[in-house]
Amino acid sequence: MSLSLQAIDRLFTRMSVTYGEAWNRSLGQAPINDVKSVWAHELGVFANSLTRIAWALENLPAKCPNVIEFRNLCRQAPMPEAPRLPEPKADPERVRAELAKLGDLKVKVQTKGGDGREWARSILRRYQACERINPTVLRFAREALKEAA
Template identity: 40%
Template structure:
């Protein structure tokens, strides 16, 4: 019979306990409305409503003496986590790897600077060293860009 609601789960637990512990199980609830007892167990164990495996584990590992709801809850909490086998990583074909390396190489070449970003500064300094008359502020900026005069934060 398939379990339909969590109330059915609690009923199944009580049935198992009654079979396992017999009169001892029933005697501990003598004089108490059994519906209230089941309701209490349902409230205490409601955290397992989405995953019943810990409750199955607790039923497979019952102690010699009748557990109360707290003890049963503790047994359920000690349920080991399921073991999952790790899948082997898929292997890429050599053709795909070669294609991807080629794409990365092309991309790297496309992103590489085509010219020296400080070429203007080098040209101004070379012209000044060759004796050409260069404005002092332009020469100062060129030397700063090359890091030969005045240290800037960005250098």
């Protein structure tokens, strides 16, 4: 894929106005149509996202970039945000059913009278019984129980 000649012409005009003689020197001695063809080819990946080229033009470096530097600048452009779908509405019946399930869990926790760290005590019991426990998990369990002390 290649960028259109019209887009390249506009880009070259902008670069010429921005960098002046430095831009003209940067083009070298090659025929201008060959230079434009290389730029069109290198920037062809942005043919469907000209906003990235526009962003690069708004964020030009102080030194006149070559085609590779300009292409890399285009790649730094932030990605446009994808449109978001509206959040689906919750089914009230299903919400009630799921909350009812949690009610049983809440009662179990309250009747045990625990402090919410039973998971940590369980891990330490398993470790003391010579079961292999991931060192990170073991550390977290110990830290959780230290906070309680």
